[in-house]
Amino acid sequence: SMLFHMVNIISFYKCISTSNNTRNITQKKNDHFAGYNMYNGCEGFSIYYNLSRRDDEYIGADNLPTNCSLIRLPIQATHGDLFDVLGPEILVEWKLSEECSKCHNGGGQCQTNKTNKFSCHKDMKLTSFGVADVSTVTAGTSKKGNLRIIWFMVATGASLSTVGLLILLFCFRKKILWYKYLRFWESNAEDHQKVEEFLKNYGSYAPNRYNYTDIKRITGRFRNKLGHGGFGNVYRGSLRDGSEVAVKVLNELKGSGEDFVNEVASISRTSHVNIVSLVGFCFEGQKRALVYEFMPNGSLEKFIYEKRTDNVRQLSWPILYKIALGIARGLEYLHRGCNTRILHFDIKPHNILLDEDFCPKISDFGLAKLCIKKESVVSMLGPRGTIGYIAPEIVCRNLGGVSHKSDVYSYGMMVLEMVGGRKNVDVRVDRTSEIYFPHWLYQRLELEEELQLIGIMNEEENECARKMVIASLWCIQTDPSNRPSMSKVVEMLEGKLDSLQMPPK
Incomplete structure (x- = not known):
């Protein structure tokens, strides 16, 4: 009774080009697609097509050469380049x-x-x-009557089930509500107890505590949004004295206040030029916020990954070197300079903030862990960090214990991304050997070849880049015992290039 036909669908044939293809096989393929256009602008395969052929003239999927497959796509024109004729819509023609x-x-x-x-x-x-056909009418009437009976039974059953459920809820309403409010009260009471203990321990050294009304006033009722993440949103604001701040407002559904109190406690113990300063915080019921000093240049990642013109970097090599060295000094301070050792566990470009002079400051201590200095290994219930920067031993404990060396690994992966201006693992690169960037860099250093990095203008910048690469390759060693401490990393960056040895592969 009804037929349909896709009007603007054309068959394309994708044929994989492998290293095993011989001239004879290639010739057979060309003979098979005689009269077809060939597009070979894609790496690894060719595309054959003919826009003038009818559907019944196409080669079936079961009659294709080896390594060839059929793809049917919509087109919007019948002439022009391959990617100009492809269309976003499929036209369907119905026929009654x-x-x-x-x-x-x-x-x-x-x-x-x-x-x-x-x-x-x-x-x-x-x-x-x-x-x-009179019987058809009779059958239709009988069928209609049966449907009415079925619908009546279903409606009756649904009504009885609903009534029963309402009775049960009514009987147990007090227990359900009581349990819900008890859990809510216990959670908030525990979080508030942590905050009060923290304020008591730090006394006059504790950061300012704001109420939620203050937070709304500081941010101008959350008018200027700087960014967002899984934790919540960040807003720009100003205090009564005119100083600018960044306010991180945490999601109300974040769960327990452990991460929040952890971040407040961690940063409050620090005082270093390369650690972000915590101005104050808000903890009012489920309303939680952190008030930081404002960093005009935002986070590091936008200067690494954003598109740039040929041979021009977002940041010059002297500034990149300054940032890498500053972060290393900040981590060295967290690991050795504080009264209590602080392990960050989430070092990545997104958590490095830059002031007006591009001085780096480590931020976001939500995953940090405090431990006494003599502890070389810490216990963890589960993985912490971001994929691409997490040290192997955090995921696979057979590789070694979790320690400050886990931060060293994350630092190395981050600096390599600063050097390359790209993710360390990138499948979009032209050559397969460059997919894993650290391995490609190691090979070039091993062969004493140029690093081919963008924007190096003189020998001094080339030396800075090589020191950053060698130090980072030491940092990302799989065995934590082979990684240097952050004090040693600072020494490597500040020292001479000739004194640096190549790390194990």
Whole structure:
């Protein structure tokens, strides 16, 4: 009764080019697609197509050469380059049979019965074309009656089930509500106890505590949004003295306040030029916020990954070197300079903030862990960090214990991304050997070849880049015992290039 046809669909044939292809196989493929256009602008395969052929002239999927496959795509033009003719829409043409068309034009609906015999449903009667079939009307009436009975039984059952459920909820309402509020109260009471203990321990050294009304005033009712993440949103604001701040407002559904109190406690213990300063915090019921000093240049990642013109970097090599050295000094301070050792566990470009002079400051201590200095290994219930920067031993404990060397690994991966201006693992690169950037860099250093990094203008910048690469390759050693401490990393960056040795592969 009804047929449909896709009007603007054309067959394309994708043929993989492998190193095993011989000239004879290639010639057979070309003979097979005689009269077809060939597009070979894609690496690893060619595309054959012919925009003038009809559907019945296409080669079936079961009659294709080896390594070739059929792809059917919509087109919007019949001439031009391959990617100019491809279209975003599929046009479908519907065709009704003559009897269905008459039924439809007469106000009826085309239907088929169990034997696939066509019938026209009109005015609650079934009129069969050709010979009138009275039994069809009777069957339709009987079927309608059965449907009414079934619907009545379903409606009755649903009503009884609903009533029963409401009775149960009514009987247990007090227990359910009591349990819900008890859990909520216990959670908030525990979080508040942590905050109060923290304020008591730090006394006058504790950061300022704001109420939620203050947070709304500081941010101008959250008018200027700087960014967002899984934790919540960051807003720009200003204090009464005119100083600018960044306010991180945490999601209300964040769960327990452990990460929040952890971040407040961690940063409050620090005072270093390369650690972000915590101005204050808000903890009012489920309303939680952190107030930091404002960093005009935002986070480091936008200067690494954003597109740039050929041979021009977002940041010059002297500034990149300054940032790498500053972060290393900040981590050295966290690991050795504080009264309590702080392990960050989430070092990445997004958590490095830059002031107006591009001085780096480590931020976001939500995953940090405090431990006494004599502890070389810390215990963890589960993985912490961001994929691409997490040290192997955090995921696979057989490789060694989790310690400050885990931060060293994250630092190395981050600096390599600063050097390359790209992710360390990138499948979009032209050559397969460059997919894992650290391995490619190691090979070039091993062969004493140029690093081919963008923007190096003189020998001094080339030396800075090589020191950053060698130090980072030491940092990302799989065995934590082979990684240097952050104090040693600072020494490597500040020292002479000739004094640096190549790390194990």
